[in-house]
Amino acid sequence: MDLDSMIVGxxxxxxxxxxxxxxxxxxxxxxxxxxxxxxxxxxxRYPGARCDIESLEYSxxxxxxxxQEWHWPDRYSLQPDILRYVNHVADRFDLRRDVRLxxxxxxxxxxxVARRWTIETDTGSVLTATxxxxxxxxxxxxxxxxxxxxxxxxxxxxxxxxxxxxxxxxTGRRVGIIGTGSSGIQAIPIIARQARxxxxxxxxxxxxxxxxxxxxxxxxxxxFKADYGANREIxxxxxxxxxxxxxxxxxxxxxxxxxxxELERRWxxxxxxxxxxxxxxxxxxxxxxxxxxxxxxxxxxxxxDPAVAALLCPTDHPFATKRLCVDTDYFETYNRDNxxxxxxxxxxIARATPAGVxxxxxxxxxxxxxxxxxxxxxxxxxxxxxxxxxxxxxxxxAWAAGPRSYLGLMVAGFPNLFTVTGPGSPSVLSNMxxxxxxxxxxxxxxxxxxxxxxxxLIEPSAxxxxxxxxxxxxxxxxTLYPRANSWYMGANIPGKPRVxxxxxxxxxxxxxxxxxxxxxxxxxxxxxx
Ligand code: FAD
Ligand code: N01
Numbered sequence: 001m002d003l004d005s006m007i008v009g010x011x012x013x014x015x016x017x018x019x020x021x022x023x024x025x026x027x028x029x030x031x032x033x034x035x036x037x038x039x040x041x042x043x044x045r046y047p048g049a050r051c052d053i054e055s056l057e058y059s060x061x062x063x064x065x066x067x068q069e070w071h072w073p074d075r076y077s078l079q080p081d082i083l084r085y086v087n088h089v090a091d092r093f094d095l096r097r098d099v100r101l102x103x104x105x106x107x108x109x110x111x112x113v114a115r116r117w118t119i120e121t122d123t124g125s126v127l128t129a130t131x132x133x134x135x136x137x138x139x140x141x142x143x144x145x146x147x148x149x150x151x152x153x154x155x156x157x158x159x160x161x162x163x164x165x166x167x168x169x170x171t172g173r174r175v176g177i178i179g180t181g182s183s184g185i186q187a188i189p190i191i192a193r194q195a196r197x198x199x200x201x202x203x204x205x206x207x208x209x210x211x212x213x214x215x216x217x218x219x220x221x222x223x224f225k226a227d228y229g230a231n232r233e234i235x236x237x238x239x240x241x242x243x244x245x246x247x248x249x250x251x252x253x254x255x256x257x258x259x260x261x262e263l264e265r266r267w268x269x270x271x272x273x274x275x276x277x278x279x280x281x282x283x284x285x286x287x288x289x290x291x292x293x294x295x296x297x298x299x300x301x302x303x304x305d306p307a308v309a310a311l312l313c314p315t316d317h318p319f320a321t322k323r324l325c326v327d328t329d330y331f332e333t334y335n336r337d338n339x340x341x342x343x344x345x346x347x348x349i350a351r352a353t354p355a356g357v358x359x360x361x362x363x364x365x366x367x368x369x370x371x372x373x374x375x376x377x378x379x380x381x382x383x384x385x386x387x388x389x390x391x392x393x394x395x396x397x398a399w400a401a402g403p404r405s406y407l408g409l410m411v412a413g414f415p416n417l418f419t420v421t422g423p424g425s426p427s428v429l430s431n432m433x434x435x436x437x438x439x440x441x442x443x444x445x446x447x448x449x450x451x452x453x454x455x456x457l458i459e460p461s462a463x464x465x466x467x468x469x470x471x472x473x474x475x476x477x478x479t480l481y482p483r484a485n486s487w488y489m490g491a492n493i494p495g496k497p498r499v500x501x502x503x504x505x506x507x508x509x510x511x512x513x514x515x516x517x518x519x520x521x522x523x524x525x526x527x528x529x
Contacts, residue, residue, distance in 0.1 A: 001029070001125075001127045001128070002027075002116075002127075002128050002129070003026075003027045003028060003029055003127060003128065003129040003130075004021070004026035004027045004028060004129065004130055004131065005021050005026045005027075005028045005129050005130065005131040005132070005133060005447070006028070006029055006031065006117065006119055006127060006129035006131070006132050006133070007021070007028060007029070007030040007031070007133045007135050008030075008031050008032075008105045008119075008132070008133070008134050008135060008136050008385070009030070009031075009032060009039060009134070009135035009136040009137055009140070009381075009420075010030050010032035010034070010037040010038070010039065010099050010101070010135075011037075011038060011039020011040060011041075011042075011086075011135065011137055011140075012038075012039060012040075012041075012060070012086060012432075012433065012436055013039070013135035013137070013420040013421065013436045013439070013440060014030050014032070014039070014133075014135035014420075015030070015037060015086065015089065015090055015095050015099075016060065016062065016436065016437065016440045017030075017133055017135055017420065017440045017443065017444070018030050018095055018098055018099070019062075019093050019095060020440055020441065020443075020444035021444060021447070022098075023444070024444060024447055024448050024451060026131075026447070028098055029098050029099075029100060029127065029129075030095075030098055030099040030100065030135075031100050031103045031104075031105050031119070031121060031127075032099060032100065032101050032102075032103065033102070033103065033104040033105075034101065034102070035101050035102050036101065037086060037087065037090055037095075037096070037099060037101075038082075038083045038086040038087070039137050039140060040137065040139060040140065041079055041082040041083040041086060042083060042086075043140070043142075043161055043162055043163070044079060044160060044161055044163060044183070045079055045080075045163040045164070045165060045167070046158075046160040046163045046183060046186070046187045046370075046372075047168075047186075047187050047190035047191055047194075048186035048187050048188075048189065048190040048328075049078070049079035049160075049163075049183070049186060049187075050076055050077065050078050050079065050186055050211075050213070050328075051076050051077045051078075051082060052076065052182065052211070052271060052272070052324075052325075052326040053076075053242060053271075053272075053431045053432075053433070054075055054076060054242075054271075055072035055074060055075060055076060055077040055081075055216060056072065056216075056220075056221065056224045056225075056231075057231075057235060057242050057243065057431055057433070057434075058077065058082070058431060058433050059072075059085065059433060060089065060433065060437065061228075061232040061235075061433075061434075061437060062437060062441075064228070064229070066089065066092065067225070067228050068225055068228065070085060070088070071216075071221070072085075072216050072221075073215060073216060074213060074214065074215060074216055075211075075212075075213050075214055075215070075216050075217070075220075076211050076213045076271075076326070102123070103121045103122070103123050103125070104121060104122040104123075105119055105120070105121055105385050106120050106121060106122050106385065106386065107119070107120040107385065107386040107387075107388075108120070108132055108385055108386070108387045108388070108417075109388040109392075110388060110389050110390065110414065110415060110416070110417070111128075112390060112391075114128075115130070115415070115416075115456055115457055116128045116129060116130055117129050117130070117131070117132040117416065117417070119132065130416060130456065131416045131417075131418065131447060132416060132417045132418070133417075133418045133419075133420065133443060134381075134382055134385075134417070134418065134419045134420065134422075135420040136381035136382060136385075137381055138375075138377055138378045138381075138421055138427055138428050138432075139161070139375045139377055139428070140161075140375065140380070140381045141375055141376040141377075141380035141381050141384060142159045142160075142161030142162050142371075142373075142374075142375055143159075143373055143374055143375055143376050143380075143492070143493065144159050144371050144373060145178075145371070145373050147349065147351065147352050148350075148351040148352065149351040149352040149353055150352045150369075152352065152353065152354050153352040153353070153354060153356075153366075153369065154354040154355060155356075155366055155367045155368050155369065156168075156367070156368045156369075157368065157369040157370070157371065158368070158369075158370050158371065159370075159371045159372075159373070160179075160183040160184070160187060160370065160371065160372045161183070161374075161375060168368075169194075170191055170194040170195040170368060171194055171195075172195075172196050173195050173196055173367040173368055174195065174196055174197045174199075174356075174365055174366050174367045174368075175191055175195040175197070175198050175199070175366065175367065175368045175369075175370060176198075176199045176200075176201060176356065176357055176364060176366040176368070176369050176370070177191065177198065177199070177200050177201065177369075177370040177371075177372055178201045178344075178349070178369065178370070178371055178372065178373055179201075179203075179371060179372030179373040179374065180200065180202045180203075180204070180205065180206050180372070181206060181322070181323070181325065181372060181374055182323060182325045182326075183372040183374070184200070184372030185206065185208050185325040185327050185330045186327065186328075186330075187370065187372060188200060188330060188333055188339075189327070189328060189329045189330055189332075189333045191370070192333045192336055192338065192339050195338065196338065197338045197339075197340070198338060198339045198340070199339075199340045199342055199357075199364050199366070200339065200340070200341050200342065201342050201344045201349060201357070201359075202311070202312075202341060202342065202343055202344060203344050203345060204314070204316060204317075204345075204485070205311065205312050205313055205314040205315075206314055206322060206325050207292070207295050207314050207319050207320065207322070207324055207325065208324070208325035208326065208327045208330050208331070209267065209270060209271060209274045209295065209298075209324065209325070209326060209327070210267075210270050210271075210326075210327060210328070211270050211271055211326045211327060211328055212268075212269075212270040212271075213328055231243050235431065235434050235507075236434060236438065236507070236508065236511060237507075237508035237511070238506075238507060238508050239430075239506035239507060239508060239509075240272065240275075240276075240429075240430055240431060240506075240507060241426070241430035241431035241432070241433070241434030241435055241507040242272065242430075242431045242434070244272055244273055244276055245276065246276045246279070247262070247276055247277055247278050247279050247281075248279050249278065249279055250278060250279045250280040250284070250287065251278045251280055251284065251286065251287040251290060254278070259277075259278070259290065262277055262278075263277055263290075263291065263294045267294075267298065270326070271326045272324060272326070274291065274295070274319075274320070274324065275320045275324055277291055278290070278291070281319070281320070282318075282320060282321065282479050282480055282481065282504075283478060283479050283480065284480075285318065285480060288318040288319050288320075288480055289318075291319045291320075292314070292318060292319040295314075295319060296313040296314070296315075299312050299313050299331055300313070302331035302332055303331050303332075303334050303335065304335045305334070305335075308334050308341055309331075309334075311341055311343050312331060312334065312341070316485075317483060317484035317485065317486070318480040318483055318484065321479075321480050321481045321483060321484035321486060321488075322484050322486040322487075322488075323428070323486070323487075323488075342359060342364070344359060346361075347359040347360040347361035347362070348360050352369070357369065373492075374487055374492050375487065376493050376496075377428070377487040377488075377490075377492070377501075378403070378422075378423045378427075378428065378487075378488075378490075378501045378502070379399060379403050379423060379490075379496075379501070380493075382395060382399075382419065382422070383395065383396050383399065387414065387417070389411070389413040389414035389415070389417070390413045390414070390415065391413075393413055395411065395414065398411065398413060398414075400497075401497050401499075402490070402497040402498075402499030402501070403422070403423035403424060403499065403501055404424075404465055404466075404469045405419065405422055405423060405424040405425075405460075405465060405468065405469065406424075406460035406464050406465045406468045406524060406525070407424060407425060407468060407510075407513070407514060407517065408421070408422040408423055408424030408425025408426075408427065408439075408472075408502075408503060409422060409424075409425065409439065409442070409443070409514075410458070410459065410460045410525070411460070411465065412459065412460050412461060412462045412464075412465040413459075413462075414459070415457050415458065415459035416457060416458060416459070418443050420436060420439045420440060420443070421435055421436055421439055423501040423502065424468060424469065424472050424501070424502075424503055425439065425502065425503050425510065426502060426503050426504070426505070426506065426507045426510050427502055427503075428488065428502050429488075429502045429503075429504055430507045431507075434507055435507060438507070438510075438511055438514070442514050442518065445518060446458065446518065446522065449518070449522065450527070453527075453529070454529050455527045455528065455529045456528065456529055457526075457527065457528040457529075458522065458525050458526070458527050459525060459526050460524055460525050460526070461524065461525075461526055464524035464525070468524075471505075472500075472502075472503050473499070473500065475503065475504050475505045476500035476503075476504050477500075479504055481500055481504060482500050488500055488501060488502060489501075
């Protein structure tokens, strides 16, 4: 099958990309490995899976009718509600007919003579397309760590990112969960309520702030919708891709009493507001330490046993340099009689056994193990495909020392290949809906520009790519982010290069750069007809 464009992935990125490319008149197909659409919200069905961006903002903005008509039940949406929404959008815009499910792309090769991509799949089909758009997601390759003896474990085991579709009943069972990132922190309170006993195996304590979630207030909904367009524009021009109000005052300009009140005010607002207390919160270690200590004090307030509270207090990374967790009753869960916290730095897990898990200090009998151990983030899904550009060079080789790109959108040596929310763009540091729409719209406008001028080839120069890659690193180095062993740094995957992958210059500033590049005739890109 010969196409104008091929999209890989039917999450919120791939589906919107399809909609925009139809608008250009492109013959386009979306290939999706899963049996359904929705990406993240299709796969991550673990108990408590929920959004940490407010529902009114974690949604598409491209259709005024859609955003006005859709009603979100909660301030922060549950996974089934988001999945229902994505399915509604697919039906409303008649997207399904160009989506092929249960089809994994395994290889993509650029033919320099035909100037087209040849795409191979695990079903044996071969397609060709002028443009290849990878909408494969930043958090779509779940990672189960090596655990000796897992094959002999007599119970059931699951990964949060590949959860069974008919759910899991933990009633009466002894459950162990490994991992206390966002997924673990959401799942732990819910599993604890159901299980006979829950053992949490914690390697690194994490900062988490309350969501203060609840039903969406009708007055808030009405007033936000009354100015939906303006609110979206604020989000697009902000650092975070949201309408949250960021502080412009650095710590040294704030009197201690004012700072204290500001911390409490932000805490009461909940969620990512805690990242925005001081203008220098993620760039100045002293400013950050104030927020970190405030967050630790809140943990000590929430957890009754001081020894358990101490284990739950993060001390090895600055506040919010790992994706901040947003919770409902996470720390309070450790006040329950049926929950045990095991510090696996002090007593590492030695192996799984037929009856449970053995640590250096004890045997823990388990019926179920839940891995909330995260993803091979940002590069994992791209590197999983054998992508070959000019001269047969592979993307895996090009990125062996860490990802390189121009704007997180294209890679030198790989013409006509686009990455939605690729490394080198703000993506995972933002409300991803805002970043996804920006990328999709930029790519669609770019392809429209090429079509109108009968141009068939676009590719960044190696120099431009180098400059942008250096810029991404320099901006990252001005912050505290590289101090954390986070998945932003690739630190969760043994052997992965330690590189800060997203662009931390801010969603609004980044958008302006992308707009400038387009206005100057796609500056930095080589275009050929
Ligand atoms: P995805 O949703 O990851 O979709 C990519 C799709 O590509 C997947 O369906 C995958 O199966 C498919 N795919 C990958 N490789 C191939 C291949 N080789 N062949 C065929 N198909 C392939 N972001 C926020 O901004 N706020 C949040 O609150 C938030 N919560 C999250 C909660 C969880 C549990 C996770 C994991 C992520 C969360 N994110 C959040 C990030 C989230 O991934 C994005 O917001 C968004 O859903 C990404 O959409 P996407 O379409 O780009 O990628
Ligand atoms: O994954 P993570 P996640 N032995 O990588 C531990 C988004 N998201 O799925 O910190 C023992 O953050 C690991 O420990 P350590 C969001 O962007 C959003 O939770 O590496 N433990 C860590 O505790 C998020 O950041 C939402 O020491 C091991 C945990 O597992 C991203 O997805 C909800 C281990 C992994 O945490 C990923 O979140 C869910 C090992 N071998 C996800 N390997 C919301 O919006 C790893 N760990 C709310």
